[in-house]
Amino acid sequence: MSSGTNRVELAKADADGAGPAVILIEPQMGENIGTCARAMLNCGLTDLRLVNPRDGWPNEKAVSASAGATQVLDRVRVFTSTEEAIADLQKVYSTAARVRGMVKPIVTPREAAGEMRAHWQAGRRIGVIFGPERTGLTNDDIVLSDTMISVPLNPGFSSLNLAQAVLLVAYEWWMEGVEVEERYLHTGQSRPCTKGELQNLFEHLEGELDQTGFYTHPDKKPSMVRNVRNTLQRAHMTEQEVRTFHGIIAALTGRKKQRVSSQDD
Known part of the structure:
Protein backbone atom coordinates (compact mmCIF):
# COMPACT_ATOMS: atom_id res chain seq x y z
CA MET A 1 0.00 0.00 0.00
CA GLU A 176 -4.81 -4.37 4.82
CA GLY A 177 -7.02 -1.29 4.66
CA VAL A 178 -7.44 -0.21 8.28
CA GLU A 179 -5.29 1.10 11.09
CA VAL A 180 -5.84 -1.07 14.16
CA GLU A 181 -4.48 -0.66 17.67
CA GLU A 182 -2.83 -4.01 18.29
CA ARG A 183 -3.21 -3.54 22.02
CA TYR A 184 -5.07 -1.05 24.19
CA LEU A 185 -6.49 -0.66 27.69
CA HIS A 186 -10.26 -0.38 27.97
CA THR A 187 -10.94 1.87 30.94
CA GLY A 188 -14.73 2.04 30.89
CA GLN A 189 -16.06 5.30 32.35
CA SER A 190 -12.76 6.18 33.97
CA ARG A 191 -9.49 7.36 32.44
CA PRO A 192 -5.92 6.16 32.85
CA CYS A 193 -4.42 7.69 35.96
CA THR A 194 -1.74 10.35 35.64
CA LYS A 195 1.77 9.76 36.90
CA GLY A 196 1.12 12.41 39.53
CA GLU A 197 -1.90 10.52 40.85
CA LEU A 198 0.11 7.31 40.91
CA GLN A 199 2.99 9.02 42.72
CA ASN A 200 0.52 10.28 45.33
CA LEU A 201 -0.68 6.71 45.82
CA PHE A 202 2.91 5.51 46.25
CA GLU A 203 3.51 8.08 48.95
CA HIS A 204 0.24 7.27 50.71
CA LEU A 205 0.96 3.54 50.75
CA GLU A 206 4.60 3.92 51.74
CA GLY A 207 3.71 6.37 54.51
CA GLU A 208 1.23 3.92 56.01
CA LEU A 209 3.69 1.03 55.69
CA ASP A 210 6.21 3.14 57.57
CA GLN A 211 3.66 3.76 60.31
CA THR A 212 2.96 0.06 60.73
CA GLY A 213 6.63 -0.93 60.86
CA PHE A 214 6.49 -2.88 57.62
CA TYR A 215 10.06 -1.98 56.72
CA THR A 216 11.83 -3.97 59.42
CA HIS A 217 15.22 -3.78 57.72
CA PRO A 218 16.06 -0.18 56.75
CA ASP A 219 18.78 -1.33 54.35
CA LYS A 220 16.22 -3.32 52.34
CA LYS A 221 13.61 -0.55 52.24
CA PRO A 222 14.73 1.05 48.93
CA SER A 223 14.50 -2.22 47.00
CA MET A 224 11.16 -3.11 48.64
CA VAL A 225 9.75 0.30 47.72
CA ARG A 226 10.87 -0.15 44.11
CA ASN A 227 9.29 -3.61 43.94
CA VAL A 228 5.94 -2.36 45.25
CA ARG A 229 5.99 0.63 42.91
CA ASN A 230 6.85 -1.56 39.95
CA THR A 231 3.96 -3.88 40.81
CA LEU A 232 1.51 -0.97 40.84
CA GLN A 233 2.99 0.44 37.62
CA ARG A 234 2.28 -2.85 35.83
CA ALA A 235 -1.37 -2.65 36.87
CA HIS A 236 -1.99 0.31 34.47
CA MET A 237 -4.49 1.72 36.93
CA THR A 238 -7.32 4.08 36.09
CA GLU A 239 -8.09 7.23 38.05
CA GLN A 240 -11.02 5.45 39.69
CA GLU A 241 -8.83 2.49 40.68
CA VAL A 242 -6.29 4.81 42.26
CA ARG A 243 -9.02 6.43 44.35
CA THR A 244 -10.35 3.00 45.32
CA PHE A 245 -6.87 1.92 46.35
CA HIS A 246 -6.53 5.03 48.54
CA GLY A 247 -9.80 4.01 50.22
CA ILE A 248 -8.56 0.45 50.75
CA ILE A 249 -5.38 1.71 52.44
CA ALA A 250 -7.39 4.04 54.65
CA ALA A 251 -9.79 1.24 55.63
CA LEU A 252 -7.00 -1.22 56.42
CA THR A 253 -5.08 1.26 58.55
CA GLY A 254 -8.14 2.48 60.43
CA ARG A 255 -7.81 6.03 59.11
CA LYS A 256 -11.23 5.89 57.49
CA LYS A 257 -12.84 4.62 60.70
CA GLN A 258 -11.12 7.37 62.64
CA ARG A 259 -12.46 10.03 60.28
CA VAL A 260 -16.00 8.65 60.56
CA SER A 261 -15.77 8.60 64.37
CA SER A 262 -14.53 12.17 64.53
CA GLN A 263 -17.39 13.30 62.30
CA ASP A 264 -19.90 11.55 64.60
CA ASP A 265 -18.40 13.34 67.61
Missing part, protein backbone atom coordinates in the same frame (compact mmCIF):
# COMPACT_ATOMS: atom_id res chain seq x y z
CA SER A 2 1.38 3.41 -0.92
CA SER A 3 2.30 5.72 1.93
CA GLY A 4 0.00 8.41 0.52
CA THR A 5 -3.10 6.25 0.75
CA ASN A 6 -5.45 7.13 3.61
CA ARG A 7 -6.25 3.84 5.34
CA VAL A 8 -9.28 5.38 7.06
CA GLU A 9 -10.71 6.27 3.66
CA LEU A 10 -10.02 2.72 2.47
CA ALA A 11 -11.91 1.31 5.43
CA LYS A 12 -14.82 3.68 4.76
CA ALA A 13 -14.90 2.56 1.15
CA ASP A 14 -14.83 -1.08 2.25
CA ALA A 15 -17.73 -0.51 4.62
CA ASP A 16 -19.66 0.92 1.67
CA GLY A 17 -19.14 -2.28 -0.29
CA ALA A 18 -16.03 -1.69 -2.39
CA GLY A 19 -13.53 -4.46 -2.82
CA PRO A 20 -13.16 -7.85 -4.45
CA ALA A 21 -16.10 -9.92 -5.64
CA VAL A 22 -16.57 -13.29 -3.95
CA ILE A 23 -17.56 -15.97 -6.45
CA LEU A 24 -18.93 -19.26 -5.10
CA ILE A 25 -18.79 -22.06 -7.65
CA GLU A 26 -21.71 -24.48 -7.36
CA PRO A 27 -22.37 -23.87 -3.64
CA GLN A 28 -24.51 -26.63 -2.19
CA MET A 29 -26.38 -25.55 0.93
CA GLY A 30 -28.20 -22.30 1.43
CA GLU A 31 -26.78 -22.15 4.94
CA ASN A 32 -23.27 -22.07 3.54
CA ILE A 33 -24.13 -19.18 1.25
CA GLY A 34 -25.62 -17.33 4.20
CA THR A 35 -22.59 -17.80 6.43
CA CYS A 36 -20.33 -16.68 3.57
CA ALA A 37 -22.43 -13.52 3.23
CA ARG A 38 -22.05 -12.95 6.97
CA ALA A 39 -18.26 -13.36 6.73
CA MET A 40 -18.14 -10.97 3.78
CA LEU A 41 -20.09 -8.21 5.48
CA ASN A 42 -17.93 -8.59 8.60
CA CYS A 43 -15.10 -7.39 6.36
CA GLY A 44 -16.97 -4.85 4.27
CA LEU A 45 -17.51 -6.94 1.14
CA THR A 46 -20.89 -7.05 -0.57
CA ASP A 47 -20.34 -8.35 -4.13
CA LEU A 48 -21.40 -12.02 -3.90
CA ARG A 49 -21.76 -14.05 -7.08
CA LEU A 50 -23.10 -17.59 -7.34
CA VAL A 51 -22.43 -20.06 -10.13
CA ASN A 52 -25.13 -22.74 -10.39
CA PRO A 53 -26.16 -22.95 -6.73
CA ARG A 54 -27.42 -26.48 -6.16
CA ASP A 55 -30.60 -25.51 -4.34
CA GLY A 56 -31.38 -22.52 -6.50
CA TRP A 57 -31.72 -18.86 -5.62
CA PRO A 58 -33.16 -17.11 -3.67
CA ASN A 59 -32.85 -19.42 -0.68
CA GLU A 60 -34.53 -18.80 2.68
CA LYS A 61 -31.97 -20.92 4.51
CA ALA A 62 -29.27 -18.54 3.33
CA VAL A 63 -31.18 -15.61 4.81
CA SER A 64 -31.57 -17.24 8.23
CA ALA A 65 -27.89 -18.26 8.32
CA SER A 66 -26.61 -14.82 7.33
CA ALA A 67 -27.30 -13.23 10.73
CA GLY A 68 -28.74 -10.17 9.02
CA ALA A 69 -26.24 -9.76 6.18
CA THR A 70 -29.07 -8.84 3.82
CA GLN A 71 -26.94 -6.07 2.31
CA VAL A 72 -24.96 -8.89 0.67
CA LEU A 73 -27.81 -11.28 -0.11
CA ASP A 74 -29.97 -8.59 -1.71
CA ARG A 75 -27.22 -7.96 -4.26
CA VAL A 76 -26.43 -11.58 -5.15
CA ARG A 77 -26.02 -12.30 -8.85
CA VAL A 78 -26.40 -15.81 -10.27
CA PHE A 79 -24.46 -17.11 -13.28
CA THR A 80 -24.45 -20.33 -15.27
CA SER A 81 -20.66 -20.55 -15.65
CA THR A 82 -17.47 -19.37 -14.04
CA GLU A 83 -16.54 -17.55 -17.25
CA GLU A 84 -19.72 -15.47 -17.05
CA ALA A 85 -19.22 -14.73 -13.35
CA ILE A 86 -15.74 -13.27 -13.86
CA ALA A 87 -16.26 -11.67 -17.28
CA ASP A 88 -16.12 -8.08 -15.97
CA LEU A 89 -13.09 -8.68 -13.71
CA GLN A 90 -9.48 -7.89 -14.55
CA LYS A 91 -7.67 -9.84 -11.82
CA VAL A 92 -8.95 -13.12 -10.44
CA TYR A 93 -7.66 -15.25 -7.58
CA SER A 94 -8.62 -18.86 -6.96
CA THR A 95 -8.53 -20.74 -3.67
CA ALA A 96 -7.25 -24.30 -3.43
CA ALA A 97 -5.59 -26.49 -0.82
CA ARG A 98 -2.98 -27.81 -3.24
CA VAL A 99 -1.50 -27.33 -6.69
CA ARG A 100 -2.99 -29.60 -9.33
CA GLY A 101 -0.37 -30.16 -12.01
CA MET A 102 -0.17 -26.65 -13.45
CA VAL A 103 2.21 -23.72 -13.22
CA LYS A 104 0.52 -20.96 -11.24
CA PRO A 105 1.71 -18.27 -8.79
CA ILE A 106 0.65 -19.18 -5.25
CA VAL A 107 0.30 -16.68 -2.40
CA THR A 108 -0.98 -16.66 1.17
CA PRO A 109 -4.19 -14.75 1.98
CA ARG A 110 -2.09 -11.96 3.51
CA GLU A 111 0.07 -11.58 0.41
CA ALA A 112 -3.02 -11.77 -1.78
CA ALA A 113 -4.63 -8.97 0.23
CA GLY A 114 -1.69 -6.66 -0.44
CA GLU A 115 -1.75 -7.47 -4.13
CA MET A 116 -5.51 -7.01 -4.35
CA ARG A 117 -5.27 -3.63 -2.65
CA ALA A 118 -2.71 -2.53 -5.23
CA HIS A 119 -4.95 -3.70 -8.07
CA TRP A 120 -7.98 -2.02 -6.51
CA GLN A 121 -6.15 1.27 -6.03
CA ALA A 122 -5.14 1.10 -9.68
CA GLY A 123 -8.83 0.88 -10.62
CA ARG A 124 -8.85 -2.79 -11.56
CA ARG A 125 -11.83 -5.02 -10.79
CA ILE A 126 -10.84 -8.06 -8.78
CA GLY A 127 -12.46 -11.25 -7.54
CA VAL A 128 -11.80 -14.46 -5.65
CA ILE A 129 -13.36 -17.77 -6.65
CA PHE A 130 -14.15 -20.52 -4.15
CA GLY A 131 -15.00 -24.09 -5.05
CA PRO A 132 -17.82 -26.39 -3.91
CA GLU A 133 -17.75 -27.45 -0.26
CA ARG A 134 -17.00 -31.11 -0.90
CA THR A 135 -14.72 -31.08 -3.94
CA GLY A 136 -13.11 -27.67 -4.23
CA LEU A 137 -12.28 -26.02 -7.52
CA THR A 138 -11.62 -27.99 -10.67
CA ASN A 139 -8.61 -27.40 -12.90
CA ASP A 140 -10.94 -25.81 -15.43
CA ASP A 141 -11.87 -23.17 -12.86
CA ILE A 142 -8.36 -22.68 -11.50
CA VAL A 143 -6.95 -22.07 -14.98
CA LEU A 144 -9.24 -19.05 -15.32
CA SER A 145 -7.48 -17.32 -12.40
CA ASP A 146 -4.27 -15.29 -12.42
CA THR A 147 -3.06 -16.42 -9.00
CA MET A 148 -3.90 -19.11 -6.45
CA ILE A 149 -4.41 -18.47 -2.74
CA SER A 150 -3.26 -21.25 -0.43
CA VAL A 151 -3.73 -21.06 3.34
CA PRO A 152 -0.75 -22.43 5.32
CA LEU A 153 -2.44 -24.65 7.88
CA ASN A 154 -1.70 -27.92 9.69
CA PRO A 155 -0.44 -30.23 6.91
CA GLY A 156 -2.18 -33.14 8.61
CA PHE A 157 -5.56 -31.40 8.66
CA SER A 158 -5.97 -28.34 6.45
CA SER A 159 -9.67 -28.70 5.62
CA LEU A 160 -11.74 -25.51 5.81
CA ASN A 161 -15.44 -25.06 5.35
CA LEU A 162 -16.60 -22.55 2.77
CA ALA A 163 -17.36 -19.69 5.15
CA GLN A 164 -14.01 -20.15 6.92
CA ALA A 165 -12.17 -19.86 3.63
CA VAL A 166 -14.11 -16.74 2.66
CA LEU A 167 -13.52 -15.17 6.08
CA LEU A 168 -9.77 -15.79 5.97
CA VAL A 169 -9.39 -14.03 2.64
CA ALA A 170 -11.88 -11.26 3.47
CA TYR A 171 -10.27 -10.59 6.85
CA GLU A 172 -6.82 -10.13 5.37
CA TRP A 173 -8.33 -7.76 2.78
CA TRP A 174 -10.00 -5.74 5.54
CA MET A 175 -6.90 -5.61 7.74
Whole structure:
Protein backbone atom coordinates (compact mmCIF):
# COMPACT_ATOMS: atom_id res chain seq x y z
CA MET A 1 0.00 0.00 0.00
CA SER A 2 1.38 3.41 -0.92
CA SER A 3 2.30 5.72 1.93
CA GLY A 4 0.00 8.41 0.52
CA THR A 5 -3.10 6.25 0.75
CA ASN A 6 -5.45 7.13 3.61
CA ARG A 7 -6.25 3.84 5.34
CA VAL A 8 -9.28 5.38 7.06
CA GLU A 9 -10.71 6.27 3.66
CA LEU A 10 -10.02 2.72 2.47
CA ALA A 11 -11.91 1.31 5.43
CA LYS A 12 -14.82 3.68 4.76
CA ALA A 13 -14.90 2.56 1.15
CA ASP A 14 -14.83 -1.08 2.25
CA ALA A 15 -17.73 -0.51 4.62
CA ASP A 16 -19.66 0.92 1.67
CA GLY A 17 -19.14 -2.28 -0.29
CA ALA A 18 -16.03 -1.69 -2.39
CA GLY A 19 -13.53 -4.46 -2.82
CA PRO A 20 -13.16 -7.85 -4.45
CA ALA A 21 -16.10 -9.92 -5.64
CA VAL A 22 -16.57 -13.29 -3.95
CA ILE A 23 -17.56 -15.97 -6.45
CA LEU A 24 -18.93 -19.26 -5.10
CA ILE A 25 -18.79 -22.06 -7.65
CA GLU A 26 -21.71 -24.48 -7.36
CA PRO A 27 -22.37 -23.87 -3.64
CA GLN A 28 -24.51 -26.63 -2.19
CA MET A 29 -26.38 -25.55 0.93
CA GLY A 30 -28.20 -22.30 1.43
CA GLU A 31 -26.78 -22.15 4.94
CA ASN A 32 -23.27 -22.07 3.54
CA ILE A 33 -24.13 -19.18 1.25
CA GLY A 34 -25.62 -17.33 4.20
CA THR A 35 -22.59 -17.80 6.43
CA CYS A 36 -20.33 -16.68 3.57
CA ALA A 37 -22.43 -13.52 3.23
CA ARG A 38 -22.05 -12.95 6.97
CA ALA A 39 -18.26 -13.36 6.73
CA MET A 40 -18.14 -10.97 3.78
CA LEU A 41 -20.09 -8.21 5.48
CA ASN A 42 -17.93 -8.59 8.60
CA CYS A 43 -15.10 -7.39 6.36
CA GLY A 44 -16.97 -4.85 4.27
CA LEU A 45 -17.51 -6.94 1.14
CA THR A 46 -20.89 -7.05 -0.57
CA ASP A 47 -20.34 -8.35 -4.13
CA LEU A 48 -21.40 -12.02 -3.90
CA ARG A 49 -21.76 -14.05 -7.08
CA LEU A 50 -23.10 -17.59 -7.34
CA VAL A 51 -22.43 -20.06 -10.13
CA ASN A 52 -25.13 -22.74 -10.39
CA PRO A 53 -26.16 -22.95 -6.73
CA ARG A 54 -27.42 -26.48 -6.16
CA ASP A 55 -30.60 -25.51 -4.34
CA GLY A 56 -31.38 -22.52 -6.50
CA TRP A 57 -31.72 -18.86 -5.62
CA PRO A 58 -33.16 -17.11 -3.67
CA ASN A 59 -32.85 -19.42 -0.68
CA GLU A 60 -34.53 -18.80 2.68
CA LYS A 61 -31.97 -20.92 4.51
CA ALA A 62 -29.27 -18.54 3.33
CA VAL A 63 -31.18 -15.61 4.81
CA SER A 64 -31.57 -17.24 8.23
CA ALA A 65 -27.89 -18.26 8.32
CA SER A 66 -26.61 -14.82 7.33
CA ALA A 67 -27.30 -13.23 10.73
CA GLY A 68 -28.74 -10.17 9.02
CA ALA A 69 -26.24 -9.76 6.18
CA THR A 70 -29.07 -8.84 3.82
CA GLN A 71 -26.94 -6.07 2.31
CA VAL A 72 -24.96 -8.89 0.67
CA LEU A 73 -27.81 -11.28 -0.11
CA ASP A 74 -29.97 -8.59 -1.71
CA ARG A 75 -27.22 -7.96 -4.26
CA VAL A 76 -26.43 -11.58 -5.15
CA ARG A 77 -26.02 -12.30 -8.85
CA VAL A 78 -26.40 -15.81 -10.27
CA PHE A 79 -24.46 -17.11 -13.28
CA THR A 80 -24.45 -20.33 -15.27
CA SER A 81 -20.66 -20.55 -15.65
CA THR A 82 -17.47 -19.37 -14.04
CA GLU A 83 -16.54 -17.55 -17.25
CA GLU A 84 -19.72 -15.47 -17.05
CA ALA A 85 -19.22 -14.73 -13.35
CA ILE A 86 -15.74 -13.27 -13.86
CA ALA A 87 -16.26 -11.67 -17.28
CA ASP A 88 -16.12 -8.08 -15.97
CA LEU A 89 -13.09 -8.68 -13.71
CA GLN A 90 -9.48 -7.89 -14.55
CA LYS A 91 -7.67 -9.84 -11.82
CA VAL A 92 -8.95 -13.12 -10.44
CA TYR A 93 -7.66 -15.25 -7.58
CA SER A 94 -8.62 -18.86 -6.96
CA THR A 95 -8.53 -20.74 -3.67
CA ALA A 96 -7.25 -24.30 -3.43
CA ALA A 97 -5.59 -26.49 -0.82
CA ARG A 98 -2.98 -27.81 -3.24
CA VAL A 99 -1.50 -27.33 -6.69
CA ARG A 100 -2.99 -29.60 -9.33
CA GLY A 101 -0.37 -30.16 -12.01
CA MET A 102 -0.17 -26.65 -13.45
CA VAL A 103 2.21 -23.72 -13.22
CA LYS A 104 0.52 -20.96 -11.24
CA PRO A 105 1.71 -18.27 -8.79
CA ILE A 106 0.65 -19.18 -5.25
CA VAL A 107 0.30 -16.68 -2.40
CA THR A 108 -0.98 -16.66 1.17
CA PRO A 109 -4.19 -14.75 1.98
CA ARG A 110 -2.09 -11.96 3.51
CA GLU A 111 0.07 -11.58 0.41
CA ALA A 112 -3.02 -11.77 -1.78
CA ALA A 113 -4.63 -8.97 0.23
CA GLY A 114 -1.69 -6.66 -0.44
CA GLU A 115 -1.75 -7.47 -4.13
CA MET A 116 -5.51 -7.01 -4.35
CA ARG A 117 -5.27 -3.63 -2.65
CA ALA A 118 -2.71 -2.53 -5.23
CA HIS A 119 -4.95 -3.70 -8.07
CA TRP A 120 -7.98 -2.02 -6.51
CA GLN A 121 -6.15 1.27 -6.03
CA ALA A 122 -5.14 1.10 -9.68
CA GLY A 123 -8.83 0.88 -10.62
CA ARG A 124 -8.85 -2.79 -11.56
CA ARG A 125 -11.83 -5.02 -10.79
CA ILE A 126 -10.84 -8.06 -8.78
CA GLY A 127 -12.46 -11.25 -7.54
CA VAL A 128 -11.80 -14.46 -5.65
CA ILE A 129 -13.36 -17.77 -6.65
CA PHE A 130 -14.15 -20.52 -4.15
CA GLY A 131 -15.00 -24.09 -5.05
CA PRO A 132 -17.82 -26.39 -3.91
CA GLU A 133 -17.75 -27.45 -0.26
CA ARG A 134 -17.00 -31.11 -0.90
CA THR A 135 -14.72 -31.08 -3.94
CA GLY A 136 -13.11 -27.67 -4.23
CA LEU A 137 -12.28 -26.02 -7.52
CA THR A 138 -11.62 -27.99 -10.67
CA ASN A 139 -8.61 -27.40 -12.90
CA ASP A 140 -10.94 -25.81 -15.43
CA ASP A 141 -11.87 -23.17 -12.86
CA ILE A 142 -8.36 -22.68 -11.50
CA VAL A 143 -6.95 -22.07 -14.98
CA LEU A 144 -9.24 -19.05 -15.32
CA SER A 145 -7.48 -17.32 -12.40
CA ASP A 146 -4.27 -15.29 -12.42
CA THR A 147 -3.06 -16.42 -9.00
CA MET A 148 -3.90 -19.11 -6.45
CA ILE A 149 -4.41 -18.47 -2.74
CA SER A 150 -3.26 -21.25 -0.43
CA VAL A 151 -3.73 -21.06 3.34
CA PRO A 152 -0.75 -22.43 5.32
CA LEU A 153 -2.44 -24.65 7.88
CA ASN A 154 -1.70 -27.92 9.69
CA PRO A 155 -0.44 -30.23 6.91
CA GLY A 156 -2.18 -33.14 8.61
CA PHE A 157 -5.56 -31.40 8.66
CA SER A 158 -5.97 -28.34 6.45
CA SER A 159 -9.67 -28.70 5.62
CA LEU A 160 -11.74 -25.51 5.81
CA ASN A 161 -15.44 -25.06 5.35
CA LEU A 162 -16.60 -22.55 2.77
CA ALA A 163 -17.36 -19.69 5.15
CA GLN A 164 -14.01 -20.15 6.92
CA ALA A 165 -12.17 -19.86 3.63
CA VAL A 166 -14.11 -16.74 2.66
CA LEU A 167 -13.52 -15.17 6.08
CA LEU A 168 -9.77 -15.79 5.97
CA VAL A 169 -9.39 -14.03 2.64
CA ALA A 170 -11.88 -11.26 3.47
CA TYR A 171 -10.27 -10.59 6.85
CA GLU A 172 -6.82 -10.13 5.37
CA TRP A 173 -8.33 -7.76 2.78
CA TRP A 174 -10.00 -5.74 5.54
CA MET A 175 -6.90 -5.61 7.74
CA GLU A 176 -4.81 -4.37 4.82
CA GLY A 177 -7.02 -1.29 4.66
CA VAL A 178 -7.44 -0.21 8.28
CA GLU A 179 -5.29 1.10 11.09
CA VAL A 180 -5.84 -1.07 14.16
CA GLU A 181 -4.48 -0.66 17.67
CA GLU A 182 -2.83 -4.01 18.29
CA ARG A 183 -3.21 -3.54 22.02
CA TYR A 184 -5.07 -1.05 24.19
CA LEU A 185 -6.49 -0.66 27.69
CA HIS A 186 -10.26 -0.38 27.97
CA THR A 187 -10.94 1.87 30.94
CA GLY A 188 -14.73 2.04 30.89
CA GLN A 189 -16.06 5.30 32.35
CA SER A 190 -12.76 6.18 33.97
CA ARG A 191 -9.49 7.36 32.44
CA PRO A 192 -5.92 6.16 32.85
CA CYS A 193 -4.42 7.69 35.96
CA THR A 194 -1.74 10.35 35.64
CA LYS A 195 1.77 9.76 36.90
CA GLY A 196 1.12 12.41 39.53
CA GLU A 197 -1.90 10.52 40.85
CA LEU A 198 0.11 7.31 40.91
CA GLN A 199 2.99 9.02 42.72
CA ASN A 200 0.52 10.28 45.33
CA LEU A 201 -0.68 6.71 45.82
CA PHE A 202 2.91 5.51 46.25
CA GLU A 203 3.51 8.08 48.95
CA HIS A 204 0.24 7.27 50.71
CA LEU A 205 0.96 3.54 50.75
CA GLU A 206 4.60 3.92 51.74
CA GLY A 207 3.71 6.37 54.51
CA GLU A 208 1.23 3.92 56.01
CA LEU A 209 3.69 1.03 55.69
CA ASP A 210 6.21 3.14 57.57
CA GLN A 211 3.66 3.76 60.31
CA THR A 212 2.96 0.06 60.73
CA GLY A 213 6.63 -0.93 60.86
CA PHE A 214 6.49 -2.88 57.62
CA TYR A 215 10.06 -1.98 56.72
CA THR A 216 11.83 -3.97 59.42
CA HIS A 217 15.22 -3.78 57.72
CA PRO A 218 16.06 -0.18 56.75
CA ASP A 219 18.78 -1.33 54.35
CA LYS A 220 16.22 -3.32 52.34
CA LYS A 221 13.61 -0.55 52.24
CA PRO A 222 14.73 1.05 48.93
CA SER A 223 14.50 -2.22 47.00
CA MET A 224 11.16 -3.11 48.64
CA VAL A 225 9.75 0.30 47.72
CA ARG A 226 10.87 -0.15 44.11
CA ASN A 227 9.29 -3.61 43.94
CA VAL A 228 5.94 -2.36 45.25
CA ARG A 229 5.99 0.63 42.91
CA ASN A 230 6.85 -1.56 39.95
CA THR A 231 3.96 -3.88 40.81
CA LEU A 232 1.51 -0.97 40.84
CA GLN A 233 2.99 0.44 37.62
CA ARG A 234 2.28 -2.85 35.83
CA ALA A 235 -1.37 -2.65 36.87
CA HIS A 236 -1.99 0.31 34.47
CA MET A 237 -4.49 1.72 36.93
CA THR A 238 -7.32 4.08 36.09
CA GLU A 239 -8.09 7.23 38.05
CA GLN A 240 -11.02 5.45 39.69
CA GLU A 241 -8.83 2.49 40.68
CA VAL A 242 -6.29 4.81 42.26
CA ARG A 243 -9.02 6.43 44.35
CA THR A 244 -10.35 3.00 45.32
CA PHE A 245 -6.87 1.92 46.35
CA HIS A 246 -6.53 5.03 48.54
CA GLY A 247 -9.80 4.01 50.22
CA ILE A 248 -8.56 0.45 50.75
CA ILE A 249 -5.38 1.71 52.44
CA ALA A 250 -7.39 4.04 54.65
CA ALA A 251 -9.79 1.24 55.63
CA LEU A 252 -7.00 -1.22 56.42
CA THR A 253 -5.08 1.26 58.55
CA GLY A 254 -8.14 2.48 60.43
CA ARG A 255 -7.81 6.03 59.11
CA LYS A 256 -11.23 5.89 57.49
CA LYS A 257 -12.84 4.62 60.70
CA GLN A 258 -11.12 7.37 62.64
CA ARG A 259 -12.46 10.03 60.28
CA VAL A 260 -16.00 8.65 60.56
CA SER A 261 -15.77 8.60 64.37
CA SER A 262 -14.53 12.17 64.53
CA GLN A 263 -17.39 13.30 62.30
CA ASP A 264 -19.90 11.55 64.60
CA ASP A 265 -18.40 13.34 67.61
